[in-house]
Amino acid sequence: MKIALAGAGAFGEKHLDALQRIDGVEVVSVVGRSLEPTQAVAAKYGIGHACTDLAEALEQPGLDAVILATPTQLHAAQALQCLEAGKHVQVEIPLCDSLADGEAVLAKQQETGLVAMVGHTRRFNPSHQFLHHKIAAGELSVQQMDVQTYFFRRKNINAKGEPRSWTDHLLWHHAAHTVDLFAYQAGPIVEAHALQGPKHPELGIAMDMSIQLKAESGAICTLSLSFNNDGPLGTFFRYICDNGTWIARYDDLVTGKEEPVDLSGVAVSNNGIELQDREFVAAIREGREPNASVAQVIPCYRVLDRLEQQLGA
Numbered sequence: 001m002k003i004a005l006a007g008a009g010a011f012g013e014k015h016l017d018a019l020q021r022i023d024g025v026e027v028v029s030v031v032g033r034s035l036e037p038t039q040a041v042a043a044k045y046g047i048g049h050a051c052t053d054l055a056e057a058l059e060q061p062g063l064d065a066v067i068l069a070t071p072t073q074l075h076a077a078q079a080l081q082c083l084e085a086g087k088h089v090q091v092e093i094p095l096c097d098s099l100a101d102g103e104a105v106l107a108k109q110q111e112t113g114l115v116a117m118v119g120h121t122r123r124f125n126p127s128h129q130f131l132h133h134k135i136a137a138g139e140l141s142v143q144q145m146d147v148q149t150y151f152f153r154r155k156n157i158n159a160k161g162e163p164r165s166w167t168d169h170l171l172w173h174h175a176a177h178t179v180d181l182f183a184y185q186a187g188p189i190v191e192a193h194a195l196q197g198p199k200h201p202e203l204g205i206a207m208d209m210s211i212q213l214k215a216e217s218g219a220i221c222t223l224s225l226s227f228n229n230d231g232p233l234g235t236f237f238r239y240i241c242d243n244g245t246w247i248a249r250y251d252d253l254v255t256g257k258e259e260p261v262d263l264s265g266v267a268v269s270n271n272g273i274e275l276q277d278r279e280f281v282a283a284i285r286e287g288r289e290p291n292a293s294v295a296q297v298i299p300c301y302r303v304l305d306r307l308e309q310q311l312g313a
Helices: 010-019 035-045 054-058 072-084 099-112 126-136 170-186 272-286 294-312
Strands: 002-006 026-031 065-068 088-092 116-119 142-150 189-196 208-215 220-226 234-241 244-249 252-255
Touching: 002 010, 002 054, 010 026, 010 035, 010 272, 026 035, 026 054, 054 065, 054 072, 065 072, 065 272, 072 088, 072 099, 088 272, 099 116, 099 294, 116 272, 116 294, 126 170, 126 244, 126 252, 126 272, 142 170, 170 189, 170 208, 170 220, 170 234, 170 294, 189 294
Parallel strands: 002 026, 002 065, 065 088, 088 116, 142 220
Antiparallel strands: 142 234, 189 208, 208 220, 234 244, 244 252
16 A cells, blocks of 8 residues: 655654554655655655655555645545545544534545545543443443643743644644544533633634533533643543543553553554554455544544634634
């Protein structure tokens, strides 16, 4: 399977690392904003083609699929571009930063029948998978999720702490992880409320946000997000269930008493990005809908749209 990667930044390299561990996959092109650093990434991973134009990558001989790890503001338009070119596509979270754009990608996917998947990595982290299996087996149900998503990002930096060329967003990007995960673990969301703090004078975005959700099951979720937190970058999820409490930190899981949970055997890897990419490749090979397909995650973006309208009001 021949894949092109667009977006040679922090997350692009995580995908390149993951794809190296999947049999029968070849990355044939990498796309970046500037040619010289993109060529350096291509050389590092032994990729034969580097360019700054997605259209050029889409013309590579035998190309099957594209992974988009580009700035949020490009996601929906580039996903449409890939589908229109007849290529399967995985777009990093978020699918879009406006609901209309997300709905357009869904319509194009349904029209083409191609695999279109979104990088909702929390569905794939072994920590969350472990609990999902228990929920599906009826061993427990979520009563409340308490989630903190905290960064120290008063300047525009990426996951490596390096300068970023675009502006990130607490609602459309970081909240999307939790809104989708809560629905995945507790059921459809029937109520959603949001508050935000002051907007940054230069970045033009709220630096602090609080979101409350309620699922059809009666479970609730409290999500606190901040770009002002002077501490480690990251998120933790506390699952308060009818039969136990757990805290998930990306791929790792502990009980409510901080006892480590053995996740060996949950999946073939302990790396959420790799598991996400494996699902994308498998869905293409098997001709099926992937977990975290556009169709499965669009309800999350409908909730985000409602929250944006509340905040705007």
